Amino acid sequence: MAQKGARPYDRIGEQVFAKVDKINAELFTLTYGSIVTQLVKDYEDLGEVNTQLEKMGYNIGVRLIEEFLARSNVGRCADFTETAEVVAKVGFKMFLGITANVTDWDAEKKEFSLVLDDNPLTEFVELPESYNKLWYANILCGVIRGALEMVQMKVEATYVKCVLHGHDVSEIRVLLKEILTDEIPASMRDE
Amino acid sequence: MSVPYTFTIVGKNDNPLYEAEFASGVKAKEQAHHLSQFVIHSSIDLVEEAVWKSTAMNLKGVDRFGKSYISSFVTAGHIKFMLLHEKKEEDAIKGFFQDVYELYVKIAINPFYQLNTPITSVAFDSRVKKLGAKYF
Numbered sequence: 001m002a003q004k005g006a007r008p009y010d011r012i013g014e015q016v017f018a019k020v021d022k023i024n025a026e027l028f029t030l031t032y033g034s035i036v037t038q039l040v041k042d043y044e045d046l047g048e049v050n051t052q053l054e055k056m057g058y059n060i061g062v063r064l065i066e067e068f069l070a071r072s073n074v075g076r077c078a079d080f081t082e083t084a085e086v087v088a089k090v091g092f093k094m095f096l097g098i099t100a101n102v103t104d105w106d107a108e109k110k111e112f113s114l115v116l117d118d119n120p121l122t123e124f125v126e127l128p129e130s131y132n133k134l135w136y137a138n139i140l141c142g143v144i145r146g147a148l149e150m151v152q153m154k155v156e157a158t159y160v161k162c163v164l165h166g167h168d169v170s171e172i173r174v175l176l177k178e179i180l181t182d183e184i185p186a187s188m189r190d191e
Numbered sequence: 192m193s194v195p196y197t198f199t200i201v202g203k204n205d206n207p208l209y210e211a212e213f214a215s216g217v218k219a220k221e222q223a224h225h226l227s228q229f230v231i232h233s234s235i236d237l238v239e240e241a242v243w244k245s246t247a248m249n250l251k252g253v254d255r256f257g258k259s260y261i262s263s264f265v266t267a268g269h270i271k272f273m274l275l276h277e278k279k280e281e282d283a284i285k286g287f288f289q290d291v292y293e294l295y296v297k298i299a300i301n302p303f304y305q306l307n308t309p310i311t312s313v314a315f316d317s318r319v320k321k322l323g324a325k326y327f
Contacts, residue, residue: 026300033302124300126312131303 009085013093016072020094029123036136046133053135057142058149065147068094080176081105083153084112087144096120114144116170119163127164135159141172152180196327197227197275198319200295202307205235208270209310213323230256231273238263238271249288251281264288266295268306280327287326294318 035056039049072090077083081102088100097120104113121137135141141157148155154177161171200209212224234254241250242265254261256275262284264272272288272295298304298315310316 030300030302037302124297126298126301126303126314128303 009089010099012072012074013090013099016090016094017097020071022097025097025120025123029120029125032121032139033125036134040131040134046131050133050135050138053138054142054145057139057144058146059142060139061143061146061148062150063146064095064143065150068147079109080153081109081112083148084114084174087148088114091147092116110176112174113160114172114174116172119170122162122164122170125164132165135162136164137162137170144172144174149180152182154178154180195223195227196277196323197224197231198291198323199228199231199273199275200310201232201235201271201273203269204307205232206307208308209315209319211316211319211323213320213327227275230259231261231275234261234263234273235271238265238273242269248292249285251284252279262288264292266292268299270295270307276327283326287322290322290326291319294322 036049036053039052040046043049043052068091072094074086074090077086084102088102092098092100092114098116098118101115101117102112103115105111119137119140121140125136127134127136138159141159144157145155156175156177157172159170160173161167161169163170195212195214198211198213199207202208207228210228212227234256237254238250241253241263248264248266250263250265252260253263259275259277260279262274262276266272272291274284274287276284294315298310298312299306304310304312
């Protein structure tokens with residue numbers, strides 16, 4: 001039972017994907033792989049590596065959103081459900097070449113799951129046994145958080161399932177914490 | 192009839208990275224296993240010489256030991272696949288080496304795998320054994 005507005009996003013996603021520059025997938029996968037292994041060597045604690053990946057993703061996300069809005073010409077989203085569709089169908093398609101599925105909305109429509117069938121970041125990767133705590137593609141959670149923060153939505157994105165951990169799909173849970181209203185910067189607040 | 196094939200992957204420092212045995216009949220005895228290992232390692236010198244004489248990766252037969260033959264396939268990174276076998280089945284061995292090479296490349300591309308270290312992946316192990324059953 002897809003919403004009436006949902007169909008066009010698939011098409012928009014594909015149109016935008018056709019227009020953007022592409023990079024060799026293996027180069028991308030290997031580069032990300034060496035980033036993760038280097039972080040693991042540097043930080044040693046896997047929880048810390050997850051945090052760093054998320055921070056890196058955040059920095060990417062705050063910049064990525066400009067490119068996204070410029071290229072895709074998607075207008076304002078009416079509500080959070082539409083935001084979710086745009087992220088999954090247009091955003092992921094444009095930058096990773098895959099579409100994600102939006103599932104499992106909670107009752108208040110403030111939380112949803114992004115389900116990824118395959119992910120170019122994790123091609124050919126096999127996690128060693130002791131790496132159970134590592135969310136390999138955690139950078140994506142940061143990207144989602146950073147991008148949505150720039151459009152006034154404060155969200156929390158966390159991995160709940162990952163194919164590298166043996167699950168059949170990867171799943172990111174996105175929770176809307178608050179809609180940010182424009183705040184006067186501290187320097188201008190007095191007077 | 193038990194015709195055990197012993198397949199070994201040897202790294203750049205003559206260190207063993209992976210071993211497997213395929214027997215189309217009875218399982219090989221412990222002693223024979225050590226002997227096959229010894230035989231394979233003794234032929235590594237010949238492989239090193241043969242590598243520079245040919246541009247192909249598949250060196251086919253490089254050595255003999257009694258009734259057994261030793262075939263070898265050396266990857267671009269000088270990782271040597273060695274096979275100890277009784278029959279001269281060049282085509283089956285060529286196909287086998289090619290398929291194992293593809294599996295090896297996938298392992299090598301894994302960012303968490305350090306090159307020249309033992310291959311511990313269970314998935315790799317089971318796939319190589321399936322290939323062994325398929326070709327031999």
